[in-house]
Amino acid sequence: MEQQTTVDLPVWDLTDLYQGADDVRIDRDLDQLEQRAQAFEQRYRGRIAQGQVSAVELKQALDEYEWLARAQGKPGNFAQLHFSTDTTDAARGALTQKVKERGSRMATHVIFFTLEVGKIPEEHYLRLSEASELAPYRHYLDYERSLSRYHLSEPEEKILEETANxxxxxxxxxxxxxxxxxxxxxxVDGKEKELTQSELLAYNYDPDREVRRAASVALAQGLKPHAHVLTFIMNTLLHEKQVMDRIRGFEEPEDSRHLGNELERAHVDTMVRVVADNFDLVTDYYRLKARLLGIEGLTHYDRYAPLEKERVFISFDQARDIVVQAFGDFSPRMAELTRPFFSERWIDAPVKAGKRGGAFCAGVTPDHHPYVLLNYTGKPRDVMTLAHELGHGVHDRLAAKQHMLDYHPVLPMAETASTFGELLVFEKLNESLDSRQKRLGLRCEKLEDTFATVFRQVAMYRFEQRIHRERRSQGELTTEQLNALWQQSMQEMFGDSLTLGEDHQWTWLYIPHIVQTPFYVYAYAFGELLVLSLFARYKQEGQAFIDKYFHLLAAGGSRRPAELLGGLGIDISRAEFWQGGCDLIRQNIREAQELAAAGQGKGTE
Structure with missing residues (x-):
């Protein structure tokens, strides 16, 4: 596989945050944060809950609290971004830990504030919430009050914060x-090589089945030595979640995530049920793919096998041009929001040892630009990853008019712009292809991406549900039990069309979302199904939709998803809405089947 050298790929410039891990301004900023947090506590502690502040005073308190949250974002994000590109550097790790610990110290001075907001007498709160001065913070105040039933006492909350690190x-x-x-x-090519995870996973898309099989074996062999420690980490975090849910009063393991996402449990359950009821779509597709590949008995390392036998390499510059042009065709404004990521070095793209795997976009604060991390290997799907992360970046830039407390969209809404960006690039690429076979190959790649975003994420969500409940009912889980639950959960979506092999059972070990952000993953399915419906509306409405779309993104996290989408006539409580998204996927499968049938009848164009 041709590789682009690290020299050719952009490395982000973090100097508009700080010059480096030893920048004296980091400690200066952390000191100032703590001093202002102490002053905030002295001024307001004990007065909010007692209803001793007017709307004007509460607005002043919220302005200061918002400043603290925004100011903390600068050192916090710098430390995490700096660490993510080299996790082997002890100095970077030490800085990350120091910023977390100093952040916890600061937090102990302001924990009282949200606790007291939740305790404002209802009658007094209703009067306050009607005041025009508090209009910018009304959503945030309502959200914090929705959390109040799960709060502990202030001393208990302080202990939890100080011990969290x-x-x-x-x-x-x-x-x-x-x-x-x-x-x-x-x-690789007759020589044994040492590869990073990102480099190895790129071989999942190799046209040579033996190469894909070898990559699968190498992944399992590399994961197994770490299974004991990673299983211990998983069990520890599962138990910590159990304890925290019990003392806070959450009924189900996933309830705290739904609350954070401002979604009703019933709405998420409806979406998950509809997706699971449509697992037959995946089964139908992989039966088609088995015929196209001429393979009897597909296995896990065939999931992403390309139909084209030629290895395709796309340079980063080509990927940039494809994405920017696709975004620009949708709206010149979208391209304009995207270009600085390249010209101002807001992207870190090289693959290297010690760098965090995968990709992400970090929205820092409303008054600072986002950053994108990639592990770019030049495969076609890396172009989609770039479009996905830049979709997040556009979302963050449009939401910059919100204050810090409403800046970040909740996770399901955060996956809207990213997935929409992928669809724009897919459409652009599809229009540029001059043969049926190439269009079929691209259609299949897009379907596989959709399956990974919708059905795989729901399968993963069900895996999380199972392991949390198993840990709570029977105690610590063994690696073998976790492997078996992983295989069971992931096999369900494929039916009898594809069999996950033995090596696949180890692959839960490297999935970051399960560890870092429990129950995050259903947000991907939510975003993809939502975007399929939005994209269909865009094709019908044209420019009128574009204005609505930008308005949706500009809202950031300032409104609940049900309210925000309700303004577009979307009711996320209805199974019919989610089924509509699955029906669009079924239509795409039908188009792939028709392209395949045309090829069998007429030969290759």
Whole structure:
């Protein structure tokens, strides 16, 4: 597989945050944060809950609290971004830990505020909420009050915050360090090579089945030595979640995530049920793919096998041009929001040892631009990953008019712009292809991406549900039990069309979302199904839709998803809405089947 050298790929410039890990301004900013947090506590502690502040005073308190949240975002994000590109650097790790610990110290001075907001007498709160001065913070105040029934006492909350860095946060950091430092050995072009996880996973898309099989074996062999420690981390975090849910009063393991996402449990359950009821779509597709590949008995390393036998390499510059042009065809404004990511070095793209795997977009604060991390290997799907993360980036930039407390959209809404960006690039690429076979190949790649975003994420969500409930009912789980639950959960979506092999059972070990953000993954399915419906509306409405779409993104996290989408006539409580998204996927499968049938009848164009 042709590789682009690290020299050719952009490395982000973090100097508009700080010059480096030893920048004296980091300690200066942390000191100022703590001093202002102490002053905030002295001024307002004990007055909010008692109803002793007017709307004007509460607005002043919220302005200061918002400043603290925004100011903390600068050192916090710098430390995490700096660490993510080299988790083997002890100085970067130490900075990350220091910023977390200083952040906890600051937080102990302001914990009282949200607790007291939740205790404002209802009658007094209703009067306050009608005041025009508080209009910018009304959503945030309502959200914090929705959390109040799960709050503990202030001393208890302080203890939890001060010990967090030696409990769950510590184990999550350990997971990142272990998985980022992993190396895998595989024979490539007759020579054994040592590969990073990102380099190895790129071979899942190789046209040579033996290469894909070898990559699968190498992945399992590289993961197995870490299974004991990663299983211990998983059990520890599962138990910590159990304890925290019990003392806060959450009924189900996933309820705290739904609350954070401002979604009703019933709405998520409806979506998950509809997706699971449509697992037959995946089965139908992989029966088609088996015929197209001429393989009897597909297995896990055939899931992403390309139909084209020629290895395709796309340079980063080509990927940039494809994405920017696709975004620009949708709206010149979208392209304009995207270009600075390249020209101002807001992207870190090289693959290297010690770098965090995968990709992400980090929205720092409303008054600072986002950053994108990639592990770019030049495969066609990397173009989609770039479009996905830049979709997040556009979302963050449009939401910059919101204050910090409403800046970040909740997770399901956060996956809207990213998935929409992928669809724009897919459409652009599809229009540019001049043969049926190439269009079929691209259609199949897009379907596989959709399956990974919708059905795989719901399968993963059900895996999480199972392991949390198993841990609570029977105690610590063995690696073998976790492997079996993983295989069971992931096999369900494929039916009898594809069999997950023995090596696949180890692959839960490197999935970051399960460890870092429990029950995050259903947000991907939510976003994809929502975007399929939005994209169909865009094709019908044209420019009128574009204005509505930008308005949706500009809202950031300032409104609940049901309210925000209700304004577009979307009712997320109805199974019919989610089924509509699945029906659009079924239509795409039908189009792939028709392209395949045309090829069999007429030969290759």
């Amino acid at each position: 030696s409990r769950g946060r510590a184990f999550r950091r350990l997971f990142t360090e272990i998985t980022s430092r992993m190396s895998f050995r595989m024979v």
